[in-house]
Amino acid sequence: MTTTWTRAGLAEAGFVGLVPFADLPLLDVPTTEGVYVVVRPGAAGPVFHERSPAGWFKGKDPSVDVERLERKWISGASVIYIGKAGVGPSGRGGLRRRLDQYRRHGAGEAVGHWGGRFIWQLWGSERLRVAWKVTPDLDPEDVESESIADFVCVYGQLPFANLKRGRSVP
Secondary structure (H helix, E strand, C coil), X not given: CCCCCCHHHHHHCCCEEEEEHHHHHHCCCCCCCEEEEEECCCCCCCCEXXXXXXXXXXXXXXXXXXXXXXXXXXXXXXXXXXXXXXXXXXXXXXXXXXXXXXHHHHCCCCCCCCCCHHHHHECCHHHCEEEEEECCXXXXXXXXXHHHHHHHHHXXXXXXXXXXXXXXXX
């Protein structure tokens, strides 16, 4: 998967939505498997909260040192997180459920979406946008891993809020 990591490139690659997290409950987000990206509008340098407003999960504070966030920041990159959503063994997962978990975690609820938590320490996180792409015939974990690898080829490092590369894809 080769994507130009811009809004236009994401649209060409089949990503849709590009909406604020707060709008997700109002939308018909697919319940199928897929991948998603978090996009930061604008190009101004980041400012970070000392403490994360995100929910504590299993008693763990989601906050990280501002210095760590500053080291992870990639100037010029609008995509700041790449994630995946499977349907899980119960068949009740999918993009709608995973993105709702992510949104609720950022709103301070104790929800299991620890990955990508760095975004909530960013001032203006309420303006972040999320776009998704269904992957009906592909394993979303493979697509996520390929997307992260492509991003690393372009920017030389993982997206800001990704802490791992995903699964190795042959």
